[in-house]
Amino acid sequence: MLPLSNFISARMLAFLLLTALLIGVEIMVTQMVVFGKNPILLSVGVLFDLVFVTTALFYWLVANPLKLASNRLLLIALVMFRVALFILPKSTQLPNQLWPFLLIFSEAMVLIIAGLRIRTIVQTYRHVRPTTDPETALRTSLATVFGDRAAAFIFGEGIILYYVLVGWRLQTDVPAVAKTLTTHRQSGQIALTVGLLVVGLIEGVAVHLLLTRWNPTVAVGITILSAYGMLFFVADAIATVKRPSYLSDTQLQLRLGVRWRATILRSRIAHVSFISEKPARQTGLLNGSFLTAPNLLVVFTEPIIVSGPYGIQRKINQVALFVDERAAFNQYLCSK
Structure with missing residues (x-):
C-alpha cells in the first residue's frame, strides 16, 4: 500500500500534468487562423475550459479524495481565470472587456470564501484575541480559512486600507505599565514622508501627462498603480504614530x-x-x-x-x- 504522502503527490502530479496539457492545447487554439475569425466565441470557450474544466479536475483528482475544503475550488478557479486572460491574445475585444470583471471576480471570491467560513473566522479571532493584539488575531483567524500565505496577502492589502481609512481615529493600545518607543517625533519621519508623497504626486502627474500622448490606457493604469503605491506610505506613517x-x-x-x-x-x-x-x-x-x-x-x-x-x-x-x-x-x- 502506498504511503499517504505518495498518494497525495501522485494525484497532485496528475492534476498538474493534465492542467499543463490543457493550457498547451488552449494556447494552440488561440494561435490558429480560425480563432481570428471568431475571437469572442472562442475566447469564451478558452475561458470555460481553463476555469471550469480545471476546477472540475481538481475536485475529482485532489479535493474530493483528500476531503479538502471547498474554498480551494474557488481559489483554483480564480488562478485559472487569471491564466486564461493572460494567454488570450490582446487583440481580441473580450479580454479587454473582462479586465474590470476580473477585479470584481477576485474580490468576490475572497468575499464568498470569507462569507462561507465567517463563523470559523470569528470564533478563531475571539479565541486568539485575549492573548495577542488585534492585528495578529485577525491574521491568525484568516489563516484558518485561507491558509498562511493567502491570509498574509489578504491581511497585507487590508491593513493598508484600514490605516488609510480609519487609522487616525485609533486609540493607543500600549499597556499602561509598558515603555512606549516612538520613532517619529525627533527623526522627522512624518515630515519626510509627507515630502515624499508630495514629490511622488508631482512626478505622477507629469508622467501621466507624458504617457497620455503615447497611450491613454497605459497612462491611466500606471497612474492608478502609482496612487495605490502611495497609500502604502500613508498607512505606514499613520501606523507609526498610532501603533508605536x-x-x-x-x-x-x-x-x-x-x-x-x-x-x-x-x-x-x-x-x-x-x-x-x-x-x-x-x-x-x-x-x-x-x-x-x-x-x-x-x-x-x-x-x-x-x-x-x-x-x-x-x-x-x-x-x-x-x-x-x-x-x-x-x-x-x-x-x-
Whole structure:
C-alpha cells in the first residue's frame, strides 16, 4: 500500500500534468487562423475550459479524495481565470472587456470564501484575541480559512486600507505599565514622508501627462498603480504614530509602521548600542529606520523572525532603529 504522502503527490502530479496539457492545447487554439475569425466565441470557450474544466479536475483528482475544503475550488478557479486572460491574445475585444470583471471576480471570491467560513473566522479571532493584539488575531483567524500565505496577502492589502481609512481615529493600545518607543517625533519621519508623497504626486502627474500622448490606457493604469503605491506610505506613517513599539516587563513589541513587526522576549536582547549612522549591510541585520539614520542598535542572543508586508519574513540577529528617547529606553531595559 502506498504511503499517504505518495498518494497525495501522485494525484497532485496528475492534476498538474493534465492542467499543463490543457493550457498547451488552449494556447494552440488561440494561435490558429480560425480563432481570428471568431475571437469572442472562442475566447469564451478558452475561458470555460481553463476555469471550469480545471476546477472540475481538481475536485475529482485532489479535493474530493483528500476531503479538502471547498474554498480551494474557488481559489483554483480564480488562478485559472487569471491564466486564461493572460494567454488570450490582446487583440481580441473580450479580454479587454473582462479586465474590470476580473477585479470584481477576485474580490468576490475572497468575499464568498470569507462569507462561507465567517463563523470559523470569528470564533478563531475571539479565541486568539485575549492573548495577542488585534492585528495578529485577525491574521491568525484568516489563516484558518485561507491558509498562511493567502491570509498574509489578504491581511497585507487590508491593513493598508484600514490605516488609510480609519487609522487616525485609533486609540493607543500600549499597556499602561509598558515603555512606549516612538520613532517619529525627533527623526522627522512624518515630515519626510509627507515630502515624499508630495514629490511622488508631482512626478505622477507629469508622467501621466507624458504617457497620455503615447497611450491613454497605459497612462491611466500606471497612474492608478502609482496612487495605490502611495497609500502604502500613508498607512505606514499613520501606523507609526498610532501603533508605536513598546517595551514591557517581559517582551519588546517591535512595530515599525506597516513594514515590520515582531514580538521579542526581553531575555533574547543581548545588549543595546548607541549609533549615529546606518550600519554596514550584513547578514542578519535589519535596518528598521525609515527615511532617517538609526540611532540605536539592538543585538539579540539568538536569531528572531520578523514579519513584513504580504507575509514576508526575515530571520535577524540585530536591528537598527531610531528611537526618540534612546537613553530612557536603555535605562528602562537595564532596570528590569
